[in-house]
Amino acid sequence: MFFKNLFRKDPATLIAKGEKLLAAGRYADARLELMDALARLESDAIEAPETLAGVRSMIAQAGNRLAEMNLEEAKAAVRAGELTKAEDYVNLALTLSDDLSLQEQARTMLSSFVATMPPQSAKASGSHCGGCHTGSGQTATSPEDSDALLSEDDQFELLVRPLPGSLPERYLGLGKEFAYGYVAAHSGDIATARATFQRLLQGGDNDIVLYELALLHHHEGNMAQCEALLRRALAVNGDNPLCNLSIVQLLTGSGRFDEAVPLLTHMVERNILPDEATMFLAEISRVKGEDEQAIDCYTRLLNGPLKRDAAGRLVQLLEKQGRNDEAAYVTKTYLKGCC
Numbered sequence: 001m002f003f004k005n006l007f008r009k010d011p012a013t014l015i016a017k018g019e020k021l022l023a024a025g026r027y028a029d030a031r032l033e034l035m036d037a038l039a040r041l042e043s044d045a046i047e048a049p050e051t052l053a054g055v056r057s058m059i060a061q062a063g064n065r066l067a068e069m070n071l072e073e074a075k076a077a078v079r080a081g082e083l084t085k086a087e088d089y090v091n092l093a094l095t096l097s098d099d100l101s102l103q104e105q106a107r108t109m110l111s112s113f114v115a116t117m118p119p120q121s122a123k124a125s126g127s128h129c130g131g132c133h134t135g136s137g138q139t140a141t142s143p144e145d146s147d148a149l150l151s152e153d154d155q156f157e158l159l160v161r162p163l164p165g166s167l168p169e170r171y172l173g174l175g176k177e178f179a180y181g182y183v184a185a186h187s188g189d190i191a192t193a194r195a196t197f198q199r200l201l202q203g204g205d206n207d208i209v210l211y212e213l214a215l216l217h218h219h220e221g222n223m224a225q226c227e228a229l230l231r232r233a234l235a236v237n238g239d240n241p242l243c244n245l246s247i248v249q250l251l252t253g254s255g256r257f258d259e260a261v262p263l264l265t266h267m268v269e270r271n272i273l274p275d276e277a278t279m280f281l282a283e284i285s286r287v288k289g290e291d292e293q294a295i296d297c298y299t300r301l302l303n304g305p306l307k308r309d310a311a312g313r314l315v316q317l318l319e320k321q322g323r324n325d326e327a328a329y330v331t332k333t334y335l336k337g338c339c
Contacts, residue, residue, distance in 0.1 A: 011040040015055060022062055027069075028312070031062035032286075038255050039287040052255070060099070060253055067097035071106055088305040090162075094245070095276045095306065103246070104215060108159045108186065155183050164241045164273060170208060182212065190216055207237035214246070223250065238266075241273045248280055257284045275304045282313070291317050302334060311335050 014037035021030035038055045070093040077086035093106045156179040160171040171182070181196025197213040200206070214229035230247040233240060244267050251260040261284060267277035282297030295317050301310035311334035318327035 011037045014040065018055075018058060018062075022058055025065075027062040027065045031059055031066070032313075032316075034059045034062065035283065035287045039257075039289075056254060063096045064099050064102055067093040067099075067102055067106065070096065071102075074106075091276065091305050092309055095279050095309075097249070099218075103249075104186075108162065152183055153179065155186075159183070159186055167208075167240075167242065174206075174208060178209065185212065185216060190219065205232060205236050207233040207240045207243060210236065211240065211243050211246070226250065239270055239272055241267075244272050245276060248277070252280060252284065257288065260284065275301060275306050279306055279310065282310070286313070286317065291321065302330075307334055 014033050018030045018033035018037060021027075021033060034055055038052070038059065041052055041055065070089045074086040074089035074093070077089060090106045094103050097103050097106065157172065159182065160168045162168075163171065171178075177196060178200060181193045181200070184190075184196065185193035194213065194216050197209050197216070200209050201213070210229050210233035214226045214233065217223075217226040217229065227247065227250055230243055230250070233243040234247065237243070244263060248260050248263050248267075251257070251263070260280065264277045264281050264284075266272070268274050268281070278297050278301055282294045282301070285291070285294035285297060295314060298310040298314035298317070301307060302314075304310075311330050315327045315330050315335070318324070318330065
């Protein structure tokens with residue numbers, strides 16, 4: 001089979017191609033090549049640790065650049081008054097990003113722009129298509145500017161409102177001390193935030209406080225401590241969507257796919273960010289050469305917020321299998337045009 005022959009490419013060839021694509025700014029293509037290389041290296045188990053670390057670093061770099069691009073698209077969509085489209089871009093950024101601080105930015109960005117967007121801005125911007133370009137010629141008020149006009153309580157509420165499910169209400173119910181630490185973290189005062197969260201944990205474990213403390217450790221590069229805190233948080237509340245998504249990102253970012261799959265399956269079964277979890281399952285299947293499972297996962301995403309990214313990857317797999325008619329249909333239905 002053509003796909004299997006492709007999957008057996010020499011890892012050095014895949015890495016070299018991924019590096020070139022990354023340098024050329026073709027981040028999506030680079031990420032796919034490098035994830036293939038990583039799976040091949042780990043199955044061979046003969047490469048030096050620094051080689052594996054280098055590949056993982058490039059995968060993270062590509063994913064983070066893609067996430068940043070999607071956040072820019074989200075900003076443009078907010079300026080155009082297209083809040084549903086903006087939410088789709090933010091969700092995609094969360095899926096792609098390896099950087100927990102970038103994920104936090106994604107979760108707070110939309111509410112900050114919505115809160116400061118003048119009512120007439122949607123009409124003033126005219127038609128806009130986020131899939132083609134990011135700029136609309138308007139400058140939105142920055143979150144930093146808006147913060148100066150808001151009380152700490154208002155800042156806190158704006159920051160937590162975009163969180164998924166019941167988390168906004170849970171965050172708002174944690175009291176003023178937690179709100180103080182949370183706003184401090186988002187203002188860059190890491191020391192104050194850490195001290196606040198650690199003090200709160202003296203009264204007993206709480207999944208949200210543990211998660212926020214884990215973010216601070218990730219920001220400082222303490223990955224082992226970050227993972228330990230996320231696992232403590234999941235022990236308290238196994239259904240916390242942010243804890244589930246974050247630990248999956250840590251595991252997949254380090255190539256620990258076998259550990260990530262049960263967590264992702266749990267997420268889908270429990271309806272915890274099911275689209276994001278399905279995308280991760282599709283990616284893991286793809287890099288392991290389990291193309292039929294990957295096709296099934298991508299197909300299930302075609303009616304959801306991640307449909308465009310899923311369609312692009314689905315087309316690649318269908319074409320590799322010689323299923324050109326199906327690939328053409330997916331392209332025409334989901335990838336032609338922007339809207």
